[in-house]
Amino acid sequence: MSGDDDGTESGVSVVRGMKAAYALAWQACPSMLFVQLVMAAVGGVAPVATAWLTKVALDELTASHPRTGALMWMAAGIGVLGIAMASSSAVTTYAQGRARRAIGLLSQDRLFDAVNRMSGLARLEEPRFHDRLRLAQQSAEHAPDQLVQMGLSSLQGTLGIVGFLGTLVAINPIMAGAALAAAAPAMIAHLTLSRRRAGLMWRTSPGMRRKIFYQMLLTDLQAAKEVRLFGLGSFLHGRMLTELRAANNAEDRLERGVVRVQVFLAVLGALLAAGGLLWAMHAAAARTISIGDVSVFIGALAGLQSGLSALVQGIAMGHQSALVFHHYLTVVGSQDDLARPSQPRELTPLSHSIELRDVWFRYGEDAPWVLRGLNLTIPYGTSLAVVGLNGAGKSTLVKLLCRFYDPQRGAVLWDGVDIRDIPVAQLRQRIGAVFQDYMDYDLTAAENIGLGDLAAIDDTDRVRAAAERAGVHEIVERLPAGYQTMLSRVFHAGDEEDDKEELARTTGVHLSGGQWQRLALARGLMRQGRDLMILDEPSSGLDAEAEAAVHDRLRELRAGSTSVLVSHRLSAVRRADRIVVVQDGRILESGDHASLIAFPDGVYARLFRSQAEGYQEDPAPSADGAPPGESETAPTTVTAG
Numbered sequence: 001m002s003g004d005d006d007g008t009e010s011g012v013s014v015v016r017g018m019k020a021a022y023a024l025a026w027q028a029c030p031s032m033l034f035v036q037l038v039m040a041a042v043g044g045v046a047p048v049a050t051a052w053l054t055k056v057a058l059d060e061l062t063a064s065h066p067r068t069g070a071l072m073w074m075a076a077g078i079g080v081l082g083i084a085m086a087s088s089s090a091v092t093t094y095a096q097g098r099a100r101r102a103i104g105l106l107s108q109d110r111l112f113d114a115v116n117r118m119s120g121l122a123r124l125e126e127p128r129f130h131d132r133l134r135l136a137q138q139s140a141e142h143a144p145d146q147l148v149q150m151g152l153s154s155l156q157g158t159l160g161i162v163g164f165l166g167t168l169v170a171i172n173p174i175m176a177g178a179a180l181a182a183a184a185p186a187m188i189a190h191l192t193l194s195r196r197r198a199g200l201m202w203r204t205s206p207g208m209r210r211k212i213f214y215q216m217l218l219t220d221l222q223a224a225k226e227v228r229l230f231g232l233g234s235f236l237h238g239r240m241l242t243e244l245r246a247a248n249n250a251e252d253r254l255e256r257g258v259v260r261v262q263v264f265l266a267v268l269g270a271l272l273a274a275g276g277l278l279w280a281m282h283a284a285a286a287r288t289i290s291i292g293d294v295s296v297f298i299g300a301l302a303g304l305q306s307g308l309s310a311l312v313q314g315i316a317m318g319h320q321s322a323l324v325f326h327h328y329l330t331v332v333g334s335q336d337d338l339a340r341p342s343q344p345r346e347l348t349p350l351s352h353s354i355e356l357r358d359v360w361f362r363y364g365e366d367a368p369w370v371l372r373g374l375n376l377t378i379p380y381g382t383s384l385a386v387v388g389l390n391g392a393g394k395s396t397l398v399k400l401l402c403r404f405y406d407p408q409r410g411a412v413l414w415d416g417v418d419i420r421d422i423p424v425a426q427l428r429q430r431i432g433a434v435f436q437d438y439m440d441y442d443l444t445a446a447e448n449i450g451l452g453d454l455a456a457i458d459d460t461d462r463v464r465a466a467a468e469r470a471g472v473h474e475i476v477e478r479l480p481a482g483y484q485t486m487l488s489r490v491f492h493a494g495d496e497e498d499d500k501e502e503l504a505r506t507t508g509v510h511l512s513g514g515q516w517q518r519l520a521l522a523r524g525l526m527r528q529g530r531d532l533m534i535l536d537e538p539s540s541g542l543d544a545e546a547e548a549a550v551h552d553r554l555r556e557l558r559a560g561s562t563s564v565l566v567s568h569r570l571s572a573v574r575r576a577d578r579i580v581v582v583q584d585g586r587i588l589e590s591g592d593h594a595s596l597i598a599f600p601d602g603v604y605a606r607l608f609r610s611q612a613e614g615y616q617e618d619p620a621p622s623a624d625g626a627p628p629g630e631s632e633t634a635p636t637t638v639t640a641g
C-alpha cells in the first residue's frame with residue numbers, strides 16, 4: 001500500500017497500532033483490562049460447556065434408564081453457565097465503559113501534548129497535517145478501545161471456536177474442515193474491505209474538513225455579519241452539501257462492495273449449515289450418531305460459524321482501527337517542527353543587541369522569498385519602528401524574531417548567539433508581543449489579560465496595571481461583573497443555570513473591535529519588562545484619541561527598553577529611535593524620522609506625505625515633520641456629516 005494512497009505505510013503499521021493500543025490501554029486502566037480478560041475467558045468457554053452439558057443431558061434423557069439425580073445436576077450446571085454468561089456480559093459492559101473513558105482520556109492527553117510540543121507555526125500550516133490531525137483526533141477517541149475490544153473478543157471467540165471445532169472434529173472431521181476453510185475467503189474479503197475503508201477515510205478527510213469549515217461559517221458569530229449581508233448562507237450550505245455528497249458517494253461505492261461480499265459469505269455459510277444438517281439427520285436416521293450428538297453437532301456448527309464470522313469481522317475492524325490509529329501514532333511521534341539545539345545554550349538577559357544577519361526566508365520550498373538577505377540590528381534599549389507596504393514582510397520579520405520559523409539562510413542573533421541554539425521556550429519567555437492578528441478569547445476580561453503571563457494570571461494587581469497601561473481599565477470596570485465578566489456570547493461563566501440574576505451577570509458581553517484590541521495590548525503588556533517588546537500594529541482598531549493616548553503610554557513604556565513597533569500609522573512610529581523601511585525583503589531605508597523625511601524621494605517621506613495629505617488641505621508637512629492633524633499643539637476637530 002502506498003503512503004499517498006491512504007496515508008498509511010504498510011502492514012507494519014497494523015502491528016504497531018495494535019501494540020501501541022494495548023500499551024495505552026494497559027497504562028490507562030490495567031484493572032479493567034484484567035476484568036475484561038477474565039470475562040472474555042468466561043464468555044468463550046461457557047457456550048461450549050453448555051453445548052456439551054446439553055448433549056450429555058439429552059443422551060441421559062434418551063437412555064433406557066435415565067438417572068434423575070444426574071439430570072438435575074446437569075440442569076443446574078446449564079443454569080449456572082447461563083447465569084455466568086449473562087452476568088459476564090453485564091460486567092464486561094461496565095469494564096468496557098470505564099476502560100474506554102480512561103483510554104480516551106490518556107490518548108487525547110498524549111495527542112494534544114504532542115501538538116503543543118510543536119513550537120513553530122509551519123506544521124500547523126500544512127493541510128496534510130490537519131488531515132492527519134483530524135483522523136488522529138477521531139482515532140484517539142475510539143481506536144485504542146476498539147483494538148482492545150477486538151483483541152478480547154478474538155480471545156473469547158478463539159476459545160469458543162477451539163471448543164466447537166474439537167466437538168465437530170469428534171463427530172464429523174470433514175464438516176469441521178469445511179467450516180474452517182469457509183472462513184479463509186471471509187477473512188481475505190474483510191481485511192480488504194477494512195483496508196479500503198481506512199483508505200477512504202484518509203482520502204475523504206480534506207473534503208470532510210472543508211465541510212466542517214463551511215458548517216462552522218454557517219454557525220459562527222463572527223462570520224454571521226458577512227454571511228447575512230452578502231447572502232452567503234445558501235452558497236455555503238450548498239458547498240457543505242457538495243462535500244458531504246462527495247464523501248457519501250465514495251462511501252456508498254464502498255458499501256456496495258461490502259454488500260456483495262457479505263451476500264457471498266452468507267450463501268457460503270448457509271450452504272455449509274444446510275450440508276451439515278442433512279448429514280446429521282441422515283446419520284441419526286442410520287443410528288450412527290445419537291440425538292445428543294445431533295444437538296451438539298448442530299450447536300457446534302452454528303457456534304463455529306458464528307464464532308469464525310465474528311472473529312474475522314473483529315480482526316478486520318481491528319485492522320481498520322489500526323490503520324487509522326496509525327495517524328494518531330504519527331502525530332504523537334512527530335518531531336517538533338523547529339530543530340532542537342543539540343547543545344542548548346542558556347539565554348542571558350539581553351545586554352547588547354538583537355541582529356538579523358543576512359536573513360533569507362520563504363514560507364515553503366516553492367513559495368517566493370519574503371526576506372532576501374535582510375540585515376538589521378536592534379541595539380539593546382532602543383526602539384525600532386518597521387514600516388513598509390502591505391506584504392513587504394514586516395510581520396514575517398516579527399515572526400522570525402519570536403522564532404515561529406527558522407530562516408532558510410542567515411541567522412537571528414541574540415547578543416551574538418544564534419537563537420536556534422537557545423531552547424525556544426526560554427527565548428519566548430523574554431519576549432512580550434501584541435500581534436496584528438491577535439486573539440479574542442471567550443474567557444473573562446481578567447483572563448483575557450492575564451493569559452499574557454500565566455504565572456500572574458491570578459494577580460489582580462498586575463492584571464489591572466496592564467489594563468491601565470493599555471487604557472482599557474475603565475472599560476473593563478464598567479462591565480457587569482468588572483474583570484470577571486465573561487467576554488463571550490457563546491459561553492457563560494459558571495453553572496448558574498438556576499440563578500437568573502447570576503446568569504444575567506455572567507452571561508457574555510460583547511466588546512467592540514477597538515476594545516478587544518486594547519485588551520490584546522494589555523495582555524502583551526503583562527510582559528512589560530521583558531527583554532524585547534514587539535508591537536505589530538497594536539493600535540490599528542483604536543479611535544484617534546485612544547490611539548494617541550496608547551502611543552504616548554507605549555512610548556513611555558518603551559523608553560530605555562528594547563522594542564520593535566510595526567505600524568502603518570507613521571504618526572505612531574516617528575518618535576522611534578530608528579525607523580526602517582522594508583521593501584522587496586530587504587531594508588531599503590533606515591534612520592530616524594528627521595533624517596528619513598529629509599529625503600523627499602525616499603519611500604518613507606512619500607508615505608508620510610501621503611498620510612499627511614489625508615489630514616489637511618495643504619499636503620505639506622509642518623516644520624517638525626508632523627502632519628498637522630497630529631501635532632500636539634494643533635488638535636484637529638472632526639465634524640460628523
Ligand SMILES: Nc1ncnc2c1ncn2[C@@H]1O[C@H](COP(=O)(O)OP(=O)(O)OP(=O)(O)O)[C@@H](O)[C@H]1O
Nearest residue numbers: 125363370388389390391392393394395396397436
Ligand atoms: N503563513 C504564511 N504562509 C505563506 N505565505 C505567507 C504567510 N504569511 C505571510 N505570507 C506572505 O508573505 C508575504 C509577507 O507577509 P507579511 O505578513 O510579513 O507582510 P506585512 O509586511 O506584515 O504586510 P501587512 O502590512 O499587510 O501586514 C506576503 O506576500 C504574504 O502573502
